[in-house]
Every structure is written in C-alpha cells, then in structure tokens.
C-alpha cells in the first residue's frame with residue numbers, strides 16, 4: 001500500500017485517484033478549485049462519468065480517499081504524487097504548461113521526505129519534462145530527492161473507470177530506473193503490458209497515439225466523402241476494412257468528426273511541435289482540415305435538404321463531444337449549432353447529461369432553446385440532427401417524433417439509427433455515405 005497524492009481532480013485526476021484507492025492505496029486528491037473539493041467532500045462528483053460516483057463514495061467511506069485544497073496536507077505522507085492538471089492549448093497551438101509547472105512548484109515546496117513525482121498530464125516532448133524536473137529540483141528542501149516519471153494517460157471519457165482498470169498498456173518514461181520500477185509496480189494488479197522508456201519517448205507516444213486515432217477518424221471521413229460520390233455504403237466499407245487485424249475495427253465511424261478536450265488540442269500541439277523544430281506536417285494539417293470540414297458538411301447537408309436554413313427549425317440531439325459525458329469542450333455539436341444559428345435557423349437542443357455544461361458555454365438565446373427531453377426538442381422541427389451516439393436516441397419513439405414534426409428530415413451524424421426503419425416511417429434519412 002502506498003500513500004499517493006493526486007494533483008488536479010478533473011476527469012483524469014479524479015478517476016486516477018478513485019481507481020488507485022480501489023486498488024488499496026491511500027489517496028488524497030488536491031485541487032485549487034475550492035468548489036470542486038467541497039463538492040467531493042460532500043460526496044458529490046463535479047462532472048458526469050459512469051461508475052465514478054460509486055467508486056469515489058465507496059473509497060471515501062472506507063477512508064482510503066480524501067480531498068483537500070492544501071498541498072501540505074496531501075503531501076504529509078505521500079510517497080508518490082501524480083500530476084493530473086490541465087494542459088490546454090495556447091493561441092499558438094502549443095500546450096500551456098503553466099498549470100503543470102505551478103503544480104510541480106507547489107509539490108516541491110510542500111515535500112518533507114523523498115517521493116516520486118509522476119507526470120500524467122499530456123505534455124509535449126522537447127524540454128518540458130526537463131523543465132518540470134528542474135522546477136522540482138530548485139524548490140525541494142535541501143537533501144530531499146524527487147525523481148520525475150512521465151506516465152501519460154490513455155483513458156477515454158465516458159468509459160474512464162473501465163479504461164483505467166483495463167488499460168491496453170502503461171507507458172513509463174524515466175531517467176531513474178528504480179523510480180520507473182516503482183511506478184510499474186502500481187500497474188502490476190492490472191496485468192497490462194508495461195513499456196519502460198525515456199521521458200521524451202513516453203511523452204511522444206501519447207501525442208502519436210492520439211494523432212493516429214484522430215487520423216483514423218479523418219481517414220474514414222475522407223473515404224466517406226468519396227464513398228458518397230460513388231454510391232458505396234460507408235458502414236459496410238468500415239466493417240469490411242475492420243475485419244483485417246492490421247486495420248482494426250475501432251475508430252472507423254464516419255460522421256461529425258472528433259471533438260473533445262484532447263484530439264483537437266493534441267493534434268494541433270503535435271503540428272506546432274513539428275513546426276517549432278522546422279518541419280511543417282502537411283499530414284497533420286490534412287487530418288485537422290478534414291475534421292473541421294465535417295462540421296460544415298453537416299450544415300451544408302441540412303441546408304440542401306431543407307432548401308435553405310433561414311427560418312427553419314432544427315432539433316439537435318446530443319451536445320457533448322460524445323455520449324456518456326457532460327464534457328462540451330470542442331464539441332462538434334456546439335459548433336454546428338453556432339453555424340446553424342448564424343445562418344438563420346432556430347435550434348431546439350437536448351442532451352441526456354450535458355445540458356448544464358452546454359448552457360454555460362452557449363447560453364440559450366432567441367434562436368437557441370434547450371429542451372428537457374428529445375420529444376420536446378423535436379416538436380415543430382423541420383429536421384433532426386443526431387450529434388452524439390447516445391444509445392437512448394436509438395430507442396426513442398420515432399413515429400411519435402415523426403407526427404410532431406412539420407418537416408421529415410433526419411440527419412444521422414453518428415450512424416446511430418437503422419436507415420431502413422427510419423425511412424419506413426416516412427422520414428428522409430440522411431447520413432454520411434449511407
């Protein structure tokens with residue numbers, strides 16, 4: 001059993017803290033956001049993530065998981081510290097390292113005995129790990145050692161707890177071999193492959209992995225544009241491709257494209273890193289351009305189907321960047337809603353969990369209304385856009401929706417519905433090469 005401090009209790013930090021506690025460690029989560037910490041102390045979770053509330057509550061009750069805003073309190077017994085703070089994009093596309101650097105400074109100032117500092121936040125290679133190690137070294141009390149280990153995170157929102165307990169691998173990059181072994185030991189109960197490498201390669205592996213997954217999505221979206229022109233069905237094509245183990249069946253869903261707090265920022269940061277090193281990556285720019293293009297293509301499809309958007313009423317189902325989360329960072333749904341409103345359409349939107357977060361960043365106005373359920377959102381509309389693949393959208397009473405809509409267009413932006421069933425009800429079913 002280890003004493004562990006987790007700095008930053010957002011999507012990654014809270015999941016990491018709760019899962020480590022479930023594995024039997026004693027964990028204290030630290031955040032500068034007093035609101036988040038006081039919610040957690042009352043047993044409430046600041047965001048929506050399946051399985052996490054139960055896990056946090058169980059471990060909090062068992063005395064293995066606590067929360068504080070005070071670094072010294074969390075650091076009192078810690079022999080390991082995970083840094084899980086944000087690395088959002090700066091205007092130039094580079095990752096903003098200021099939260100990580102401040103966390104490292106606070107950790108070092110509060111350290112009273114030797115410990116291992118584990119960098120879980122996604123941080124760009126090219127001097128950043130070295131800088132964090134230097135910040136630690138210059139702020140630690142004399143005689144105290146705190147080796148840095150880079151251990152990037154690969155969980156997905158919406159299945160964060162499952163992913164943490166079933167990782168495909170752990171990547172551990174360190175200059176200090178014994179610190180790397182201690183971090184590897186934390187993963188032993190999870191029985192996953194562990195790659196021990198240097199810090200820069202560990203950092204780069206994270207960016208390369210996200211860029212590859214984003215590439216798969218942009219690839220299938222590019223193929224869907226061509227498939228549409230030649231009359232091929234993209235789902236059949238993706239399925240046929242996916243049977244080949246070298247290709248793999250996952251991340252071949254054509255549609256609105258990727259969003260979220262990571263693919264957009266990490267692909268952009270990787271291209272910025274390349275440019276900083278004198279290399280323009282045409283490839284990464286194509287991935288980003290295709291992704292942005294899917295959003296305008298969605299609006300263009302609705303425009304064509306409705307004979308213009310001005311004055312038309314569009315129901316948007318799904319507001320977060322994917323299902324099973326309330327995270328609206330870089331949400332394709334929200335950017336399509338903005339474009340629809342700009343072109344004079346009225347939007348009626350609904351999401352099973354992301355209404356409060358969406359309303360915060362895009363408050364309702366004359367032409368944008370948030371609705372308590374999918375049926376109210378569809379009422380009086382000319383078209384429905386499925387923007388995230390919530391399974392419950394599939395099981396809606398679509399004939400009830402059909403009756404309540406003056407227009408009959410359904411644009412399935414996530415390939416969620418059965419085209420034959422929807423067409424049989426009298427809808428005009430549109431998708432991306434379907």
Ligand SMILES: NC(=O)C1=CN([C@@H]2O[C@H](COP(=O)(O)OP(=O)(O)OC[C@H]3O[C@@H](n4cnc5c(N)ncnc54)[C@H](O)[C@@H]3O)[C@@H](O)[C@H]2O)C=CC1
Pocket residue numbers: 007008009010011012013030031032033036084085086087099102103120121122123153154155156157261262
């Ligand atoms: N969200 C995801 O699915 C994944 C995120 N990542 C990476 O993990 C990192 C964290 O991401 P999220 O959890 O999404 O971020 P988040 O924004 O949800 O959480 C970050 C937390 O850190 C806190 N914080 C910031 N500065 C602090 C400081 N100096 N001291 C204490 N707390 C501080 C913030 O108040 C916030 O609660 C990022 O680098 C991200 O790229 C990696 C894999 C998955």
Ligand SMILES: O=C(O)[C@H]1O[C@H](OP(=O)(O)OP(=O)(O)OC[C@H]2O[C@@H](n3ccc(=O)[nH]c3=O)[C@H](O)[C@@H]2O)[C@H](O)[C@@H](O)[C@@H]1O
Pocket residue numbers: 122153154155156157158210213217250251252253254255256257258259260261262263321322
């Ligand atoms: O670094 C990160 O933050 C994380 O980014 C992604 O996880 P996440 O963004 O939570 O969610 P994904 O399931 O990857 O979906 C990302 C976006 O791609 C879209 N997507 C996904 C798959 C697909 O086939 N098509 C597609 O358009 C989703 O709708 C969503 O908007 C990665 O999958 C994680 O491995 C990684 O740890």
